Amino acid sequence: MIDSLFTLYCEDCEVAERPSRLWVRAEIEVSTTRGPETQHYLECMNCGYRFKSCMEDHMEAVDDEEWNRFVSESPSFQAGSPSSAEGSR
Numbered sequence: 001m002i003d004s005l006f007t008l009y010c011e012d013c014e015v016a017e018r019p020s021r022l023w024v025r026a027e028i029e030v031s032t033t034r035g036p037e038t039q040h041y042l043e044c045m046n047c048g049y050r051f052k053s054c055m056e057d058h059m060e061a062v063d064d065e066e067w068n069r070f071v072s073e074s075p076s077f078q079a080g081s082p083s084s085a086e087g088s089r
């Protein structure tokens with residue numbers, strides 16, 4: 001089985017003839033007019049370029065705001081919330 005993500009490459013690195021190494025940082029399920037799609041948020045480990053892949057060969061640059069919304073550096077899903085249970089009444 002061939003993952004289509006491995007056919008993607010970083011355009012900046014491609015131009016500079018560097019081997020691009022893409023890192024899948026997040027997978028987001030989105031609903032489009034054509035049905036559910038999975039968007040992959042990718043980061044180039046060479047130059048730090050951030051983009052998302054919507055369809056197999058379509059890439060879009062991602063700005064910081066969107067990146068931070070979908071790609072969290074720290075785990076945001078912790079078991080329970082440590083401080084919200086006390087003093088609430």
Ligand SMILES: [Zn+2]
Binds near residue numbers: 011021049
């Ligand atoms: Zn790159």
